[in-house]
Amino acid sequence: MTNATAPGKIILFGEHAVVYDRPAIAVPVFQVHAEATVQARDDGKVVIDAIDLKRTYALSEAREGDPIATIIRLTCARLSVEPENFSVRIHSTLPIGGGLGSGAAVSVAIARALGKFLSELDADKRGQTRKNDFNPRSSAVLRVQLSSQDISDLAYEVEKLHHGTPSGIDNTVIAFEQPVYFTKGNPIESFRVAQPFTIAIADTGIAAPTKIAVGDVRRAWEANRATYESLFDEIAEITRKARKAIENGEVNRLGALMRNNQILLRQIGVSSSDIERLVLAATTAGARGAKLSGGGRGGNVIALVDGVTQDRVQRALLKAGAKRVIVTTIS
Numbered sequence: 001m002t003n004a005t006a007p008g009k010i011i012l013f014g015e016h017a018v019v020y021d022r023p024a025i026a027v028p029v030f031q032v033h034a035e036a037t038v039q040a041r042d043d044g045k046v047v048i049d050a051i052d053l054k055r056t057y058a059l060s061e062a063r064e065g066d067p068i069a070t071i072i073r074l075t076c077a078r079l080s081v082e083p084e085n086f087s088v089r090i091h092s093t094l095p096i097g098g099g100l101g102s103g104a105a106v107s108v109a110i111a112r113a114l115g116k117f118l119s120e121l122d123a124d125k126r127g128q129t130r131k132n133d134f135n136p137r138s139s140a141v142l143r144v145q146l147s148s149q150d151i152s153d154l155a156y157e158v159e160k161l162h163h164g165t166p167s168g169i170d171n172t173v174i175a176f177e178q179p180v181y182f183t184k185g186n187p188i189e190s191f192r193v194a195q196p197f198t199i200a201i202a203d204t205g206i207a208a209p210t211k212i213a214v215g216d217v218r219r220a221w222e223a224n225r226a227t228y229e230s231l232f233d234e235i236a237e238i239t240r241k242a243r244k245a246i247e248n249g250e251v252n253r254l255g256a257l258m259r260n261n262q263i264l265l266r267q268i269g270v271s272s273s274d275i276e277r278l279v280l281a282a283t284t285a286g287a288r289g290a291k292l293s294g295g296g297r298g299g300n301v302i303a304l305v306d307g308v309t310q311d312r313v314q315r316a317l318l319k320a321g322a323k324r325v326i327v328t329t330i331s
């Protein structure tokens with residue numbers, strides 16, 4: 001039996017603009033995770049047990065575009081193995097459509113667990129072969145371990161099914177499990193967090209498919225390119241300043257940058273009354289800044305808190321209707 005997990009993530013700055021080649025900053029959130037367990041079978045089948053969806057089904061029966069079946073097939077193809085003789089159980093504590101990267105976390109956990117399972121199987125086979133006159137030249141079973149980049153690339157293929165035109169930020173931050181400064185198509189840039197800071201993550205309880213928000217922004221951009229390009233440029237400027245502030249330990253500058261990013265997200269049309277209510281509750285209770293995180297229209301709101309304001313902001317968010325609040329420290 002082989003087990004692997006993958007964390008959630010939040011986007012601190014730059015969502016939506018990142019789809020249009022501007023930078024964004026994202027960090028992993030370890031308080032929530034997806035977990036995949038792979039177990040050997042001997043009946044030839046591949047069986048998927050999606051615990052949260054309360055569904056057990058054979059890979060051969062999966063519907064077209066099923067994300068779990070897709071990541072299993074892609075991972076096996078990447079390792080040149082026929083998918084057979086194993087079951088995959090998947091469980092996640094990430095809300096679906098909540099802006100915490102649930103789809104990417106599920107894909108990364110499965111690719112990791114399956115990659116490990118197949119290479120362990122591989123090692124066993126090699127051991128047996130060795131006992132019976134191992135011939136390295138005929139060894140078709142020598143396989144590579146998947147790197148974080150491989151796993152990110154596999155998960156990106158599945159993200160395309162969910163989102164249409166994903167930037168790739170979710171699979172990157174979740175596969176690498178570190179804060180990233182991300183620009184589409186570029187190698188990932190990690191950066192130094194000079195002084196830890198604390199973020200409260202409040203769930204509006206509204207599942208909002210990222211694909212719809214991203215599609216609406218695309219239509220608005222097509223209808224009014226000049227306006228949207230300049231809104232994305234403004235967001236990019238905020239993201240660059242935020243990176244500098246984080247690297248220089250100027251955490252007190254992040255609040256205003258979050259507030260300004262939220263104004264721009266509202267202008268591009270991805271905020272909602274529930275998001276605005278939580279943003280207002282957080283800032284009124286003393287958060288230095290707050291904004292939506294991810295696709296918007298629902299999902300999560302993030303707020304910059306400190307040791308003094310944390311409890312008060314958390315209570316205010318719950319009172320304003322947040323379904324749950326996670327507090328995480330970025331370091």
Ligand code: PMV
Nearest residue numbers: 015016099166167210294295
């Ligand atoms: O809703 P999430 O957590 O999947 O984040 C989406 C972020 C966007 O920038 C809106 C889309 C993307 O592909 O980057």
